[in-house]
Amino acid sequence: MPFPNFIDSFATNITGATPLETNPQHQALLDAFIALQNCDRRLLTDIATAIETGKGTAQQLEACADALTERFIAGVELSRLLSVECCCAQDAEPCVPCGLDQGEECCQDPELPGSLLEACLDVFAQLGDPYAVASADLVDALRDLPGTAGNHRRYSDLTQARLAQLLAPHGMRTRDITLPDGRRRKSYQRDALLAAMGVCTSC
Incomplete structure (x- = not known):
């Protein structure tokens, strides 16, 4: 109840x-x-x-x-x-730290990323918006984020297989792509990511 x-x-x-x-x-x-x-x-x-x-x-x-x-x-x-270490309401102002005296550092969790797709797009942006990013590189970057990526999977626990499972419902699949550094890896394409977010890539 x-x-x-x-x-x-x-x-x-x-x-x-x-x-x-x-x-x-x-x-x-x-x-x-x-x-x-x-x-x-x-x-x-x-x-x-x-x-x-x-x-x-x-x-x-x-x-x-x-x-x-x-x-x-x-x-x-x-x-x-x-x-979760902090029990503060995330939108409470001013934040009253848990177990700390007023004026000490707030114990709020760091700002959580948006959706998994948005988090992936942020990684692409940090890398200079390449046309593709290797699955392994994308996972390495996402694992540094706080919170959950979906289906109760924390970003810190992501693997390439788990990321593939989470992105599959959005129609995203890896492809064998030769990257600018010469490596040929299973990679995700930026255009596919934008299309999954409903962004027109041909306009």
């Missing part, structure tokens, strides 16, 4: 308390924990059903496997949120 819900809001009105703005990081932690609890309940229910029937049908086994996969993902997301 989301917080604050009707009962909590009603209690605030009755007591005359001043409504407080929810810290987005705290809310994300609460939502992730609730999602994990829901996964646990579903997983235990599916397992109990299979035991009660005395046999594990293919459908029941598939349901258990799906529930277990969702549980893994929910656990990873909660672990990620718990590992």
